[in-house]
Amino acid sequence: MSKFLYAAAIALASLPLATPALAQGKPAASEASAASITPQVRTRDLSGTFGGQRVNYTATIAETILEDDDGKPEAVIVTTSYVKSPRDTSRPVFFIYNGGPGSGSVWLQMGAWGPKRVAIPSDARDDGAPPYPILDNPDSLLDVADLVFIDPPGTGFSYLTKDTDPKKYYGLREDASAVAKVIRRWINDNGRWNSPKYLGGESYGTTRTAMVVRELEGGTYNDVALNGLILVSTILDFAAREPTPGNEMAYVMALPNMATAAYYHGKAQAPSVEAIAEEARRFAIGPYATALLKGQDLPAAERAAVRAELSRLTGLSESYLDEAELRVTDQRFYKELLRDRGLTVGRLDSRYTGKDYDNAGEYPDNDPSFYGIDAGYTAAINSWTRESLGYETDREYQSIGGEPGAHWNWGLSGRGRGAYLNVAQYIGQAMRQNSQLRVFNAQGWYDFATPFFGAEYSLNRVGIPQDRLEFHYYDAGHMMYIRDEDRAKLSADIRAFIRNR
Incomplete structure (x- = not known):
């Protein structure tokens, strides 16, 4: 991933494309002496249909040896190449x-x-x-x-x-x-x-x-x-990805994703995912960013207006957003969005849902979009x-x-x-x-x-x-x-x- x-x-x-259909050389052992490494190359001639076209191709898995200035092997890097036949x-x-x-x-x-x-x-x-x-x-x-x-x-x-x-x-x-x-x-x-x-x-x-x-x-x-x-x-x-205290841009960048996740799970309403993404972009870079940058000088009326719109877009309650000072980390969002259903949402893909050991706490046990694949x-x-x-x-x-x-x-x-x-x-x-x-x-x-x-x-x-x-x-x-x-x-x-x- x-x-x-x-x-x-x-x-x-990166080794030359080998022409024989069988292997050349010997596999490198995991703890082999650096001086004894012989790069392994394996090839197969195959065919398939890709993009509607029949293609004959050579598949080659090969080891490239990177050496230091004295010629001592330091790294063995494996490439897998697929090259159309005949080569063009x-x-x-x-x-x-x-x-x-x-x-x-x-x-x-x-x-x-x-x-x-x-x-x-x-x-x-x-x-x-x-x-x-x-x-x-x-x-x-x-x-x-x-x-x-x-x-x-x-x-x-x-x-x-x-x-x-x-x-x-x-x-x-x-x-x-x-x-x-x-x-x-x-x-x-x-x-x-x-x-x-x-x-x-x-x-x-x-x-x-x-x-x-x-x-x-x-x-x-x-x-x-x-x-x-x-x-x-x-x-x-x-x-812009690290929500540390004082780094407001991390919250601004994550907000549109909270809106699309809320939309997918029925916690926010919009004509389409594209529509709610655009609404969230405009709000994030406009009123939301302005409010966060004002810090403790943010007027109460402006805070209330931002909190209400933030709730509408993210599906989180205004009381929760108030307690979070309008700043919700992604980890908290995974746990909070579907807490009423006893579910968490995924980090790599928020369409995925998971079931934690219990429904308390503020962070999920794991990422269901990773262990699911x-x-x-x-x-x-x-x-x-x-x-x-x-x-x-x-x-x-x-x-x-x-x-x-x-x-x-x-x-x-x-x-x-x-x-x-x-x-x-x-x-x-x-x-x-x-x-x-x-x-x-x-x-x-x-x-x-x-x-x-x-x-x-x-x-x-x-x-x-x-x-x-x-x-x-x-x-x-x-x-x-x-x-x-x-x-x-x-x-x-x-x-x-x-x-x-």
């Missing part, structure tokens, strides 16, 4: 990863754009127990682009060698440098320097995209120009890579790994997280320096992890060309492709974006 900072919370999203270097290539940090590419690979997908309930129900059907995915983008799924260090099957210092790979800049090296190597080894290139990910994967585009296009040599960035469930401005995805990626593609390893696939988040360097200069972390500037810089670079942004109405209003806010700041930026919205949450209709819509929207270059 892209899972914005999910792994961090637990701890507190004029075709676009799309480099894809998930988020976390610590999240493997399983979510986008087995849920959205890979040639196979896992079938789980589309209507916000729990995925239950195995077996989980692994189906052909007609919504894969293989008809318009070759696909390269990357698992950064500490995610999926990718790992650091035994003596590698985690500080060299786990961080905003460090991670981006490693991913950029893998992309350059894949491009070079596969002869794709002059192919149209797209880059993108989900959740923290959008943060990674901003950092990787800085590595590829923002350096002195500007050696890898990109045609498009594809952002799914965007998080670029982190300061994770087992199916983990089973599917292990089955597909090990049994269908023939990848051999004794390592566990890290769908949501805690190790990267435990060591993550959030600083853009030196170590430590800055008071205002915003990486949107790097997307703006790349767009200004590359007149043909376009940006596609996808948001779910019911996603609290990376709220749609926060994405809109971060991408309309000064310095980001608006005429090459597209916003698309979906009737689901963080992983909108879980819903069958939105998976088809998301793929159709991206297919059009790639074709319109």
Whole structure:
């Protein structure tokens, strides 16, 4: 899952295409001596129908070894690529990863754009127990682009060698440098320097995209120009997401999501989800933001008017909002919205509901929109890579790994997280320096992890060309492709974006 900072919370999203149909090399053991690693490559020749077109393709799962200056292997990074046969270097290539940090590419690979997908309930129900059907995915983008799924260090099957210092790979800049090296190597080894290139990910994967585009296009040599960035469930401005005392913007950014969740569960009324989202946007950036910024100077009459409208939009009682000083954290909202029904709502997707141990307290026990899907995805990626593609390893696939988040360097200069972390500037810089670079942004109405209003806010700041930026919205949450209709819509929207270059 892209899972914005999910792994961090637990701890507190390139080798040559091989021609033979069988494997080359040996699998790397999890604690192997760094000097003994031989990269593993497995290929299969397959076919499927994607976007209405029959496509023959080669699936390759391969290990890329990153070394230090002395040639010692430090990281083993696994990529899974799907390339149309026969190879056509004029075709676009799309480099894809998930988020976390610590999240493997399983979510986008087995849920959205890979040639196979896992079938789980589309209507916000729990995925239950195995077996989980692994189906052909007609919504894969293989008809318009070759696909390269990357698992950064500490995610999926990718790992650091035994003596590698985690500080060299786990961080905003460090991670981006490693991913950029893998992309350059894949491009070079596969002869794709002059192919149209797209880059993108989900959740923290959008943060990674901003950092990787800085590595590829923002350096002195500007050696890898990109045609498009594809952002799914965007998080670029982190300061606007932390509801700490005095940071009023976090409440402003979350309010439209509270309104859409309330609408979905029948706690707020509007003609459509789009209508209530727009009402909430206007109120959030206008009267609500003004009231919060006035602090204790807010007049009683104005407070009462804001409280009444806030109650109408969010479905929360005026008495509750009064006790919360008009500032409701998302965690409290998950518990409070459906308390009268004895239910909580999900963080990644507020369509999902859960049942806590009891109905008291102010925070939910867990996120029902995560535990409702994770087992199916983990089973599917292990089955597909090990049994269908023939990848051999004794390592566990890290769908949501805690190790990267435990060591993550959030600083853009030196170590430590800055008071205002915003990486949107790097997307703006790349767009200004590359007149043909376009940006596609996808948001779910019911996603609290990376709220749609926060994405809109971060991408309309000064310095980001608006005429090459597209916003698309979906009737689901963080992983909108879980819903069958939105998976088809998301793929159709991206297919059009790639074709319109």
